[in-house]
Amino acid sequence: MSDSSNSSTAAASSSSTYMLVPILLLFLLLIIAVLRSPNLISSAGIGSAVIVLTPLALATFSLMVLAMAGRGTVDLSVGPLMGFINVTLVVLSGSGALESPVAFFLYAAAVGVIYQLIVALIIIYVRVQPIIVALSGYLALSGINLVILPRPGGTAPEWMSSWGLGTTIFSPILLILVLATALWLIFTSTAFYGHLRLMGSDERAAYTSGVRITIVRLGAHIISGLFAALAALTYTALIGSGDPTQGTTYTLISVTALVLGGTSLSGGRGGVIGSLMGAVNLFLIGYVLATFNFGAVQGFVTDLAYGVILVLSLLLTVAIPWLQRRIPNISPTIVFVVLSIAFAGVILHAKYDYSQLAVEVINKTQVIEAPTSIPKDSLSDDASNAVATSTSSDQVARVTSSVDSQIEIPSVPDLTDKTEIAQSTAAGSLVMQDAIRENPVTKIVSTDFFFENKTYFGEADSALAKPIALGLLWAIVLLIVARATVLQTRLQKFSPRMIYIVFAALVVSIFMAWDNSVLPNAVKQPQASSKEAS
Amino acid sequence: MIKENFPATIYTKLSSLQWVGLLVAIVIAGLGFIFGLLQKVVLQQLIFYTVATFALVIWIWNAYVAPHAKFGQDQSEGSPSGFAIARDFAYRNKVLLISLLIILGIFLIASATVNEFFNWVNIVTFLVLCALLVFTVQVSQLFVDNRSAFIGLMVLVTMFTIGSIFIEGFSSGQNIKSMLLFASFLGLACVGQTMVALLGGLDLSIPFVIGASNVFLLYMIGLGVYPWVAILIILLLGAFIGWLNGILSFRLQGQALILTLGVGFAVSGLTQIVTSIGSAFAGNVFGVVPEWLKNLAAMNGTTFGLQIPPVILIWAVVAIVLIYGLKNTVYGRFLYALGGNRTSAGRLSISERRYWVIAYMVSGTSAALTGVLLLGWSGGGFIGVGQPYLFMTLAAVVMGGTSLLGGQGGYGFTVIGVLVLQVLTSFLVGMGLKFEWQQFIFGLLILPMVALYARSPHIRTQI
Numbered sequence: 001m002s003d004s005s006n007s008s009t010a011a012a013s014s015s016s017t018y019m020l021v022p023i024l025l026l027f028l029l030l031i032i033a034v035l036r037s038p039n040l041i042s043s044a045g046i047g048s049a050v051i052v053l054t055p056l057a058l059a060t061f062s063l064m065v066l067a068m069a070g071r072g073t074v075d076l077s078v079g080p081l082m083g084f085i086n087v088t089l090v091v092l093s094g095s096g097a098l099e100s101p102v103a104f105f106l107y108a109a110a111v112g113v114i115y116q117l118i119v120a121l122i123i124i125y126v127r128v129q130p131i132i133v134a135l136s137g138y139l140a141l142s143g144i145n146l147v148i149l150p151r152p153g154g155t156a157p158e159w160m161s162s163w164g165l166g167t168t169i170f171s172p173i174l175l176i177l178v179l180a181t182a183l184w185l186i187f188t189s190t191a192f193y194g195h196l197r198l199m200g201s202d203e204r205a206a207y208t209s210g211v212r213i214t215i216v217r218l219g220a221h222i223i224s225g226l227f228a229a230l231a232a233l234t235y236t237a238l239i240g241s242g243d244p245t246q247g248t249t250y251t252l253i254s255v256t257a258l259v260l261g262g263t264s265l266s267g268g269r270g271g272v273i274g275s276l277m278g279a280v281n282l283f284l285i286g287y288v289l290a291t292f293n294f295g296a297v298q299g300f301v302t303d304l305a306y307g308v309i310l311v312l313s314l315l316l317t318v319a320i321p322w323l324q325r326r327i328p329n330i331s332p333t334i335v336f337v338v339l340s341i342a343f344a345g346v347i348l349h350a351k352y353d354y355s356q357l358a359v360e361v362i363n364k365t366q367v368i369e370a371p372t373s374i375p376k377d378s379l380s381d382d383a384s385n386a387v388a389t390s391t392s393s394d395q396v397a398r399v400t401s402s403v404d405s406q407i408e409i410p411s412v413p414d415l416t417d418k419t420e421i422a423q424s425t426a427a428g429s430l431v432m433q434d435a436i437r438e439n440p441v442t443k444i445v446s447t448d449f450f451f452e453n454k455t456y457f458g459e460a461d462s463a464l465a466k467p468i469a470l471g472l473l474w475a476i477v478l479l480i481v482a483r484a485t486v487l488q489t490r491l492q493k494f495s496p497r498m499i500y501i502v503f504a505a506l507v508v509s510i511f512m513a514w515d516n517s518v519l520p521n522a523v524k525q526p527q528a529s530s531k532e533a534s
Numbered sequence: 535m536i537k538e539n540f541p542a543t544i545y546t547k548l549s550s551l552q553w554v555g556l557l558v559a560i561v562i563a564g565l566g567f568i569f570g571l572l573q574k575v576v577l578q579q580l581i582f583y584t585v586a587t588f589a590l591v592i593w594i595w596n597a598y599v600a601p602h603a604k605f606g607q608d609q610s611e612g613s614p615s616g617f618a619i620a621r622d623f624a625y626r627n628k629v630l631l632i633s634l635l636i637i638l639g640i641f642l643i644a645s646a647t648v649n650e651f652f653n654w655v656n657i658v659t660f661l662v663l664c665a666l667l668v669f670t671v672q673v674s675q676l677f678v679d680n681r682s683a684f685i686g687l688m689v690l691v692t693m694f695t696i697g698s699i700f701i702e703g704f705s706s707g708q709n710i711k712s713m714l715l716f717a718s719f720l721g722l723a724c725v726g727q728t729m730v731a732l733l734g735g736l737d738l739s740i741p742f743v744i745g746a747s748n749v750f751l752l753y754m755i756g757l758g759v760y761p762w763v764a765i766l767i768i769l770l771l772g773a774f775i776g777w778l779n780g781i782l783s784f785r786l787q788g789q790a791l792i793l794t795l796g797v798g799f800a801v802s803g804l805t806q807i808v809t810s811i812g813s814a815f816a817g818n819v820f821g822v823v824p825e826w827l828k829n830l831a832a833m834n835g836t837t838f839g840l841q842i843p844p845v846i847l848i849w850a851v852v853a854i855v856l857i858y859g860l861k862n863t864v865y866g867r868f869l870y871a872l873g874g875n876r877t878s879a880g881r882l883s884i885s886e887r888r889y890w891v892i893a894y895m896v897s898g899t900s901a902a903l904t905g906v907l908l909l910g911w912s913g914g915g916f917i918g919v920g921q922p923y924l925f926m927t928l929a930a931v932v933m934g935g936t937s938l939l940g941g942q943g944g945y946g947f948t949v950i951g952v953l954v955l956q957v958l959t960s961f962l963v964g965m966g967l968k969f970e971w972q973q974f975i976f977g978l979l980i981l982p983m984v985a986l987y988a989r990s991p992h993i994r995t996q997i
Contacts, residue, residue, distance in 0.1 A: 140977025
């Protein structure tokens with residue numbers, strides 16, 4: 001590709017157009033996923049997604065580094081290597097040889113790095129094509145894994161058992177993923193990274209211009225080994241035991257994720273953000289397909305979808321030069337920002353409490369059709385658990401359950417209907433709010449994600465999390481827009497590292513903002529309690 | 535290079551050295567003979583091995599010691615010292631010496647650690663291995679063009695010899711027949727991979743097409759389609775998938791690997807969805823495989839009364855046609871031209887797209903054919919039947935010596951690669967190794983085999 005030796009700042013604006021495909025796919029899948037199953041956007045939903053996603057993403061990083069190093073390197077052995085580290089970790093910790101987390105990390109990193117060093121030395125000095133070495137490693141490692149641990153078994157150490165629960169977003173797994181990503185982003189500002197890209201896109205040019213390609217290739221393999229080790233650790237946390245064969249399956253899906261993330265297998269082009277998006281995309285494909293009920297052919301449909309999406313996204317990369325000619329100076333960052341605003345809208349829409357709406361509809365229809373069954377005023381009389389009235393509780397249960405399964409009810413009702421309902425039930429909802437205000441129900445016990453507290457948006461005594469979060473979201477958006485604008489006009493240098501630091505600070509502040517103690521006046525919504533009860 | 539080191543004069547001047555060599559050979563062979571007598575080896579074998587050892591020592595002596603044992607002369611003339619000559623010799627034969635040392639080291643370590651390892655059979659194996667190594671390395675330097683084919687052939691011979699020494703019945707007709715049977719499946723699956731590799735591409739959809747055609751054929755037979763019509767349809771579908779692969783990957787040649795993988799996923803998924811519709815047993819297909827198809831690929835199949843499975847003959851015919859065709863037809867020559875240099879082939883107005891697509895179509899068709907034959911062999915449809923072929927085809931092509939960068943190699947090379955892989959597998963199975971150990975050794979062995987001849991040039995020679 002032409003983007004060989006641009007500096008990282010210039011690369012962000014013009015030559016990273018290839019990122020458009022993963023970005024578009026990401027938001028398409030996200031929107032479908034959220035509409036099909038809003039549970040994804042919740043503390044547990046995102047948490048478990050992160051847990052499942054991280055090994056795949058880190059394996060993709062590992063592949064990405066080597067793919068960038070050129071020579072058509074596709075490290076097919078990444079899956080068996082993960083399996084090897086997983087199996088040996090479990091066996092060693094089972095025998096009591098490895099106990100502490102530090103020893104675990106060191107061991108995994110050492111195995112990954114040593115393996116990749118051997119591979120690199122073979123590639124450099126024996127001069128066999130990398131894909132052959134990878135193939136050889138694939139066969140040898142997947143064989144030895146079965147020798148070490150013939151069948152799945154063993155348990156991960158005690159301290160690791162809580163890692164794989166995925167009940168909250170913030171887990172050690174997420175920390176590993178964020179740190180790995182951040183380290184790579186910091187790495188991109190070194191000269192070594194430039195050499196890596198130069199070598200990947202044209203090895204001869206790199207050699208003639210004095211890049212010590214041997215060192216660079218060794219370095220690429222070491223980084224790849226580290227990522228593979230982290231992938232193996234998170235994978236061990238995910239499955240909580242040793243499995244000699246499952247790790248092998250990561251080879252094909254992480255290659256798929258690599259390509260979905262826009263990394264060029266011919267070298268020189270790739271990035272950690274793209275790879276992350278590729279892994280997320282792959283996860284979301286599976287997630288979206290799981291929300292449909294295909295019965296016995298579910299696995300086959302997943303295969304089909306993987307294949308078709310893989311081929312289509314590859315074909316889209318062919319169209320990028322054409323696109324680049326048509327729309328000059330298209331910025332993936334801007335596209336990302338625009339789409340994330342759209343997606344934020346979709347989330348708010350999808351997470352809007354339809355159960356309450358539905359109950360109001362039911363109440364309304366009951367009032368109209370069978371006015372004698374339940375007087376409207378009884379709502380205000382019924383103090384605690386206002387909505388879960390005894391008379392319509394079965395209907396509530398039915399409606400809420402159908403919302404939960406997300407299949408029967410149309411998730412996007414017409415806008416006109418909504419406003420109509422809102423107008424017609426304004427009085428009713430006011431009554432409800434009064435009822436709630438008069439009877440402060442239990443305080444928030446669980447640490448729900450901020451989008452789950454939406455019914456109290458705009459109220460004085462409501463949860464602070466949402467306004468804070470929205471404000472911060474807008475701040476991020478503005479910052480990114482500012483950065484992209486600066487880059488596009490190239491008026492001045494603007495350090496991209498600033499963005500990451502600001503972003504990290506924002507994430508931390510969001511986390512602190514929804515700590516329970518920060519929200520003293522928060523009120524548990526009766527809707528949720530009735531939902532939980534049903 | 536080596537030829538220059540054999541000046542005729544040496545033999546006339548230093549004929550006494552030859553006498554010494556003869557003596558050494560007699561002593562070594564005699565020692566072997568006495569050991570053999572002590573170990574009560576069958577007399578015919580003993581004589582054979584003694585003669586072989588004797589000839590080997592004589593040859594090594596004459597080829598190596600005699601030409602270089604001119605210390606006295608050279609020192610008197612003041613030219614390079616003995617040390618320099620030895621260093622020169624070591625440098626020129628470093629590959630050979632290193633590999634000999636490695637084998638010797640392994641042998642010594644094994645003898646020291648493993649009980650009862652140091653026996654007659656293992657010593658003979660060791661000597662045979664050394665001899666074949668020396669022979670291969672020396673003779674292969676005389677080849678320029680088809681060195682990889684020669685080395686592959688020698689590896690094949692070595693493994694076959696070792697296999698026959700270690701495993702009873704390894705060289706029996708029945709075992710050879712079964713090896714050929716499995717090799718022919720792999721060989722047919724490799725047809726397309728070779729053609730595609732000659733253009734610098736890769737086709738990873740082969741295992742999925744094999745599995746899909748395997749299942750879909752049985753499905754169609756179960757629906758009541760005439761088997762031969764069904765096979766024709768399958769082959770056409772295979773060609774269509776190949777066409778799709780070719781068209782899609784033409785603009786994405788660097789990423790052909792992953793694109794064909796995607797197409798493979800899709801084909802496999804689609805086939806299973808189609809065959810699952812209206813079936814209570816998703817993923818399983820039931821049907822009766824016709825007798826003639828079973829005969830085509832079964833171990834006890836007959837060809838016109840001969841006790842040879844027809845699939846072996848099919849493979850032989852395909853191989854001959856391909857080897858001849860690639861060398862002597864316009865299509866074959868242009869394929870090499872395109873693989874060698876796209877630009878110059880383009881100047882000759884060779885349509886790159888057309889050849890690329892046709893190569894992939896051949897690949898799809900041959901994969902479908904393999905799937906059909908595998909159905910005859912197993913008698914039941916199974917989507918995962920092609921999975922072992924995912925990397926096996928690649929390994930066979932590479933091991934044969936076809937470059938993955940295109941332009942070099944051919945189907946004859948792949949045949950050798952396939953046979954090497956098959957003999958290796960049979961050997962490991964015969965040694966009683968479990969599947970995982972087989973796979974492990976397999977992985978470790980691919981690398982040195984490829985390193986023997988498929989090394990890419992150093993970067994500084996490419997500028």
